[in-house]
Amino acid sequence: MSRTPLHPTREQIELPMVLDCLSDPIRLAIVYQLAQQERVSSELRCGDFNGLSGKSNLAYHFAKLRECGLMLTRVAGTNRFMRLRREDLEARFPGLLDAVLSSAAKDADRLQLVSECDVVEGG
Amino acid sequence: MSRTPLHPTREQIELPMVLDCLSDPIRLAIVYQLAQQERVSSELRCGDFNGLSGKSNLAYHFAKLRECGLMLTRVAGTNRFMRLRREDLEARFPGLLDAVLSSAAKDADRLQLVSECDVVEGG
DNA sequence: TCCCTAGTTCAATGTTTATTGAACTATCAA
DNA sequence: TTGATAGTTCAATAAACATTGAACTAGGGA
Numbered sequence: 001m002s003r004t005p006l007h008p009t010r011e012q013i014e015l016p017m018v019l020d021c022l023s024d025p026i027r028l029a030i031v032y033q034l035a036q037q038e039r040v041s042s043e044l045r046c047g048d049f050n051g052l053s054g055k056s057n058l059a060y061h062f063a064k065l066r067e068c069g070l071m072l073t074r075v076a077g078t079n080r081f082m083r084l085r086r087e088d089l090e091a092r093f094p095g096l097l098d099a100v101l102s103s104a105a106k107d108a109d110r111l112q113l114v115s116e117c118d119v120v121e122g123g
Numbered sequence: 124m125s126r127t128p129l130h131p132t133r134e135q136i137e138l139p140m141v142l143d144c145l146s147d148p149i150r151l152a153i154v155y156q157l158a159q160q161e162r163v164s165s166e167l168r169c170g171d172f173n174g175l176s177g178k179s180n181l182a183y184h185f186a187k188l189r190e191c192g193l194m195l196t197r198v199a200g201t202n203r204f205m206r207l208r209r210e211d212l213e214a215r216f217p218g219l220l221d222a223v224l225s226s227a228a229k230d231a232d233r234l235q236l237v238s239e240c241d242v243v244e245g246g
Numbered sequence: 247t248c249c250c251t252a253g254t255t256c257a258a259t260g261t262t263t264a265t266t267g268a269a270c271t272a273t274c275a276a
Numbered sequence: 277t278t279g280a281t282a283g284t285t286c287a288a289t290a291a292a293c294a295t296t297g298a299a300c301t302a303g304g305g306a
Binding site for chain 1: 137138139140142143145146147148151215216217218219221222223225226227229230233234
């Protein structure tokens with residue numbers, strides 16, 4: 001278990017990989033939940049997503065989200081804290097993340113996304 | 124060969140399918156080229172994309188783009204004319220298509236997209 | 247020290263995907 | 277009716293993908 005997983009640099013973030021990453025319902029739900037959480041604190045632990053799938057499957061999706069540059073993982077003890085790479089994404093693809101997030105919000109029911117009041121306070 | 128292929132209704136257009144469709148470099152190039160063409164005429168023939176891949180592979184990608192609601196195919200003689208479903212997409216996911224298109228434009232070189240001056244005049 | 251918790255890694259599985267070429271359908275023009 | 281053109285459909289293939297459970301690693305607390 002290496003100390004900090006590899007992340008692509010801002011310039012290495014590629015549009016097709018980002019779109020592909022966001023096209024999976026579980027990963028979209030993770031990104032959506034991270035975005036909701038930004039209003040309270042910027043980070044969430046892996047365990048906060050346990051409702052979405054099993055541990056090992058989530059680890060697989062977390063890795064994908066890291067590799068494509070959508071989120072960043074910080075190791076602290078036995079926990080991993082993750083947050084959206086908002087600034088990098090905005091610099092590379094202005095308006096894209098917000099367009100996807102508001103599109104997802106419109107279909108929150110259909111996509112079975114966490115509702116606003118489900119956001120963990122003080123996470 | 125049925126007269127007019129099936130297209131989803133506006134309400135049937137799903138975000139994950141749209142993002143997945145746009146995540147393939149060939150399909151992104153098709154959509155980008157259709158968007159460029161909108162300034163001149165709204166439609167292009169299948170053959171206008173022959174530079175991107177072989178005929179049967181293109182037909183496969185065209186079907187995907189139709190099925191996810193990104194474009195519309197109209198049959199006229201031996202030709203099929205295709206255009207973006209701009210209004211439907213804007214209604215379902217406001218700002219999404221333009222955000223993807225401008226992101227793609229920023230990376231046009233990297234994505235090997237057709238440049239503006241390559242657009243077929245009066246197609 | 248021992249165990250619990252948090253999360254990753256690995257191997258196996260079945261599914262979906264992109265790509266190719268060949269066969270096919272349909273329209274148009276000579 | 278013959279031939280050319282435009283595009284789809286089919287079958288086959290190899291690669292990528294999502295999912296599962298078991299094994300593993302590391303940190304923190306009793």
